[in-house]
Amino acid sequence: MQYYNFGERSGRYIGRSQKYDIYASSITKITEIPDEFEIKNSGEIYFNYGPSAGGLRESVNFKLLTPGESIRDVVINPEYKQRDIKILGDDVARALLKVERINGFHGASNSIAYILAVEDALNIENSELNKMRIVELELERIRSNIDVIKGLCESAGFAVPEKQLLYLREEVARIISRAFSHRYYFSANGIGSIRGDFSTIKLNGIEKKFRDIYDGLLSSKIFLDRIQENGIVKNEQSTGPAARAAGFKFDARKDSKSLDYGHFIPITETGGDSFSRFVVRAEEIFASISIIDSYNIKNAETGKKKDASGSGEGTARIESPAGDIFYYVNIENGKLMDIQTVSPTYLNLRLFRQALKNNNIFTDFFFVWESFGIWISELEVNFI
Amino acid sequence: MNWFINGVKNRIKTQGLEDYTVEQPSFLQGTSNYECPTNALENGRWIMNKCIFCRECDLTATGKQNTFTVNSEIQDMFKKSLYLYPIDSGTCGACNVEFTTLFSPQYDTNRFKIFMSNTPRHADALVVMGVYTRGMEKILKEAYEAMPAPKVVIGIGACALSGGIIGTSAMEKYDIEVAGCPPTPASIIKAIIKARGVK
Numbered sequence: 001m002q003y004y005n006f007g008e009r010s011g012r013y014i015g016r017s018q019k020y021d022i023y024a025s026s027i028t029k030i031t032e033i034p035d036e037f038e039i040k041n042s043g044e045i046y047f048n049y050g051p052s053a054g055g056l057r058e059s060v061n062f063k064l065l066t067p068g069e070s071i072r073d074v075v076i077n078p079e080y081k082q083r084d085i086k087i088l089g090d091d092v093a094r095a096l097l098k099v100e101r102i103n104g105f106h107g108a109s110n111s112i113a114y115i116l117a118v119e120d121a122l123n124i125e126n127s128e129l130n131k132m133r134i135v136e137l138e139l140e141r142i143r144s145n146i147d148v149i150k151g152l153c154e155s156a157g158f159a160v161p162e163k164q165l166l167y168l169r170e171e172v173a174r175i176i177s178r179a180f181s182h183r184y185y186f187s188a189n190g191i192g193s194i195r196g197d198f199s200t201i202k203l204n205g206i207e208k209k210f211r212d213i214y215d216g217l218l219s220s221k222i223f224l225d226r227i228q229e230n231g232i233v234k235n236e237q238s239t240g241p242a243a244r245a246a247g248f249k250f251d252a253r254k255d256s257k258s259l260d261y262g263h264f265i266p267i268t269e270t271g272g273d274s275f276s277r278f279v280v281r282a283e284e285i286f287a288s289i290s291i292i293d294s295y296n297i298k299n300a301e302t303g304k305k306k307d308a309s310g311s312g313e314g315t316a317r318i319e320s321p322a323g324d325i326f327y328y329v330n331i332e333n334g335k336l337m338d339i340q341t342v343s344p345t346y347l348n349l350r351l352f353r354q355a356l357k358n359n360n361i362f363t364d365f366f367f368v369w370e371s372f373g374i375w376i377s378e379l380e381v382n383f384i
Numbered sequence: 385m386n387w388f389i390n391g392v393k394n395r396i397k398t399q400g401l402e403d404y405t406v407e408q409p410s411f412l413q414g415t416s417n418y419e420c421p422t423n424a425l426e427n428g429r430w431i432m433n434k435c436i437f438c439r440e441c442d443l444t445a446t447g448k449q450n451t452f453t454v455n456s457e458i459q460d461m462f463k464k465s466l467y468l469y470p471i472d473s474g475t476c477g478a479c480n481v482e483f484t485t486l487f488s489p490q491y492d493t494n495r496f497k498i499f500m501s502n503t504p505r506h507a508d509a510l511v512v513m514g515v516y517t518r519g520m521e522k523i524l525k526e527a528y529e530a531m532p533a534p535k536v537v538i539g540i541g542a543c544a545l546s547g548g549i550i551g552t553s554a555m556e557k558y559d560i561e562v563a564g565c566p567p568t569p570a571s572i573i574k575a576i577i578k579a580r581g582v583k
Contacts (some may be wrong), residue, residue, distance in 0.1 A: 052471050052523050054502020057480050059472045059520055080519035081474045085550055094421055097438055097549050104478025104566065122539040147481075167396050173485075176405065181407045184478045186565065187438045195439075212394075216385040257568035377477045 001119055003257050004315040004328070010249060013237045014317065014324045015347050017340035018383060022326050024255060027315075034126070038065055038073035038357075047362075051080040055366065058376045069361050074353050078345075083379040088336060092118050092308045092329070093191055095336045100186050102321045103378035105147075108140040108185040109320035110378070114339075115189055116258045117327040121314025124192050124306050130260055131295045132194050132302065136185060137259075137318065138288035139201065143172040144373060145241075145281040145288075145322030146210065151370030152278055153217070156226050161213050168209055175201055194305030198297040203289045214282050227274040231368030233355035234272040239347045240323025241284065242372055245276035252319035259318050260289075274371035281373070309334035321343060322373050343378035396489040402572045405447040409437040409564035409571075416442035421505070422542070422549050436565040451563040453573035459534045459557060462508050463496045463580050468538070469507035471527050473554035474544040475514035479541040480565040483511065485569045493573055504528070509536040509576075512558070515543040515551035524554065538576070541566050 004027055011024025020027045041047070050061040059081040064074040087098050100111040112133050119126045150165035173183045178200045182186035188195050217223050234246040243250040244266055251266035252258075267283045269276035310332055317326045323344030330338035352372050360368060399432035415428035418441035424434035430443055432451055449490065458466075470483050486493040488502065501507040504527040527538070542548035542565045562575045 049522070052527060057472070058475070058477065059523070080523065081472060081514065081517050082519055083517055083550060085473045095401070097421060097436065101476040101548070101550055101565075104476035105481055107476075107478070141576075158387060160387040163489050164391075164394065164396075166485070167490060170485055170488045170490050174406075177406050181439070182437075183406065183482075183568075184566070185468075186408075186436070186478075187440070216387070216390060220386050220387075263444060375477055377475060 015342035116316030121312035148373040155366035193303040231355035246272035258316040345379040412443035448569035467501040473514040474517035479513035
């Protein structure tokens with residue numbers, strides 16, 4: 001375990017795994033801080049939305065405390081779709097098939113973070129794959145950020161840019177599919193290896209088309225009115241684009257040693273509102289394209305699967321499109337004895353609640369929700 | 385920015401269902417003695433609904449986007465329009481995204497008179513995605529019961545059909561089964577078109 005140790009808090013808060021609180025470079029016991037909810041006053045109701053309803057891509061339930069139009073508080077229940085995943089005792093390589101399905105849309109982030117933790121545990125040399133893994137992650141970030149901005153357009157009823165972004169999302173999926181033979185990177189990554197043809201990755205068309213849509217959205221007063229000064233949240237316990245939109249330079253690409261990005265400068269905004277999160281997501285698309293282009297990988301040696309029959313403890317933390325993803329593994333003779341994960345959804349759900357409570361009305365709900373790019377699937381897993 | 389004019393100027397040509405093929409998931413052929421983690425190989429023969437297309441066995445991908453089974457042809461009345469209500473029983477998110485891709489300009493599923501409904505009350509078909517989860521069992525049942533008869537149940541993805549590598553299947557029986565992990569949009573559309581018996 002090169003980069004983490006069990007002990008006192010060290011560095012910024014990353015989130016909570018099944019058994020531990022995780023900080024930037026330490027793993028600690030859980031410190032329970034109970035959520036405090038607003039008291040329901042006379043005349044107020046809880047408006048129930050979900051777990052299955054139009055407008056919700058995943059199953060999640062919201063109880064919105066409201067006197068009529070404003071939202072005073074929200075109780076979020078993400079547990080409806082909690083999956084029990086039987087993974088303990090599995091061979092570490094075979095467990096990867098389950099790990100990459102924790103969040104399929106961020107399959108590269110989850111599989112690469114898990115693999116890096118395994119390689120850390122078993123002291124497997126992996127530096128030759130560093131740039132290729134970064135390309136995978138950045139390509140995934142481009143698709144994910146396009147999807148978040150598409151969601152904002154959908155919330156605003158902007159059908160034309162929404163469909164144009166849906167088109168771009170599918171085009172990126174096809175680039176991923178051509179390079180890795182799977183649209184979600186499933187089975188593309190292995191312990192010490194990658195199955196991919198990086199020479200097929202060309203993003204010129206995507207960059208130009210996205211630039212046109214982005215410029216159009218930035219010049220649309222109706223769109224900007226809907227997302228500016230809406231869902232404001234600035235909290236040190238935050239992650240990913242939501243943190244960077246509030247001015248915090250939190251980014252695992254800069255402050256984690258698991259994957260070496262070299263000199264990396266996070267993109268930040270200061271507003272902390274849905275607009276700032278939109279701008280950070282959009283600018284990060286260009287930054288990701290720039291990283292991929294600068295690496296210009298053509299004929300890469302993608303390695304052969306390494307022997308994973310050893311024992312040890314390992315960790316890894318990388319920047320997924322929504323924020324920090326952390327994995328801890330404990331391996332005995334090639335079998336997975338413990339696995340702990342922190343997904344960005346843990347902090348993002350808390351931030352979403354704080355943002356929604358902050359002087360918003362019902363019609364703001366979807367803009368705030370979509371601006372965080374939350375995936376319930378990666379939070380609601382129970383390893384058995 | 386006038387988005388209407390922008391949309392007309394930057395129009396996107398919707399493609400045919402055979403215009404784009406992918407290697408995985410697609411129909412697999414051959415036999416293999418690989419010890420499959422999802423038991424998708426029985427006596428070397430491929431069982432489509434259990435397969436997660438992990439590429440570890442010796443089966444060969446054909447590129448054909450027809451990884452589906454139609455168990456019962458659907459009512460004539462749905463040939464003019466079919467409204468789908470998606471429900472996430474316990475997915476990883478990939479099936480959810482592929483489902484929304486049906487309505488992307490590349491596929492434009494509306495051209496086949498297939499639409500999305502925001503409530504099961506107005507839906508003709510329930511589209512089930514993901515593995516069985518305790519929390520969604522009752523919700524799934526309520527959604528099915530809320531739909532007006534006649535109704536269709538479509539299972540998409542290895543998780544919904546067999547539990548895949550994660551768990552157990554969300555429902556016992558489906559009218560239309562679309563295999564894949566996740567299935568491609570083309571496979572889903574083709575399955576519905578075949579079940580409707582119209583071109």
